[in-house]
Amino acid sequence: MKRIASHLMAATLSMAAFSASAVVSLPSLNVDTTNITVSGLSSGGVMAINLGYAYSATFKGVGIFAATPYTCQYSFPYGSCQNNNVITSSMLATMQNTIDNWSGGAIDDKANVAKQKIYLFTGTKDNTVGVNPMLAVQQQYANNGVPSVNLIQAANTGHVFPTDFTSAGNNPCSTSFTPYISNCSYDGAKAVLTQFYGTLQARNNAPAAANYREFNQREFTANLGMADTGWVYVPATCAAGAQCKLHVAMHGCTQNYATIGDKFIKNTGYTRWADTNNMIVLFPQALADANSYATVASGTQSNSNACWDTVGFYGFNYAQKSGVQLSAIKAMVDRLSAGFR
Secondary structure (H helix, E strand, C coil): CHHHHHHHHHHHHHHHHHCCCCCECCCCCCECCCCEEEEEECHHHHHHHHHHHHCCCCEEEEEEECCCCCCHHHHCCHHHHCCCCCCCHHHHHHHHHHHHHHECCCECCHHHHHHCEEEEEEECCCCCCCHHHHHHHHHHHHHCCCCCCCEEEECCCCCCEEECCCCCCCCCCCCCCCCCEEECCCCHHHHHHHHHHCCCCCCCCCCCHHHEEEEEHHHCCCCCCECCEEEEECCHHHHCCCCEEEEEEECCCCCCHHHHCCHHHHHCCHHHHHCCCCEEEEECCECCEEEEEECCCCCEEEECCCCCCCCCCCCCCCCCCCCHHHHHHHHHHHHHCCCCC
């Protein structure tokens, strides 16, 4: 009990220090709109996939750490899409019919997907999502014209975001529990960003605290599954008007700021690379919601783990451009890329 109390106290102090700055309005900056990218873990990985298909004209790269195929939970109970279950060719065909029907209307033209840069990662000890669903993600991208999609299958790795440095409170690499961030001797942030942007400048292991900004998410949505505030990392060069890249980093279930503080924002390593590579990183924030909702194919569910909506909690259009969470995140991207002011 003492050990738990001491960890909780440390987390509380960390969160208090991190949130000391005032909440701001999300700025408009000089973003290179030709190469906006997104990545995420778990439900954040599904959201990255959803953003990539729904807004394929905007997102030119999609990075997925342990997620399920696009529209899987639209047609099948979510348990069938994860838990290392095999997703059959028949299931993929059903999903493809949905993609084909939505293309050019509810979502951007699916032809854009073939031009995206795709990064896929899974751990061989991940039974939350698992290798089999990620093989289906890989196949789905191939079915939509993406050439040579490589899936990294990391040995002795659980359901985690992998790094190559140790941070306080992180879980062992081979395990799958909070905060789902682990030193696996593999720099996941570097790997995914290199896939999108090529060779990177050496990272800064101590990004300036002033570059982390807490912003008002309520400007973009009143959705109960999204927090009042989100976070964005803006390097000084970008804040001064230099043209910068924009990457959206999507946390997974129970990885939101209200649950684990700044761990996903700081301990994943995204900002270490952003700081030296003229890269803005947007960290939208989900929120736990204990209300019960009818979902598309998974019965009645609540969102008590602050997952992103991957089943239709907040509307059966959740995977389309009109989905409340997808459209809110797209609006954040549009604000950031509206030009330096």
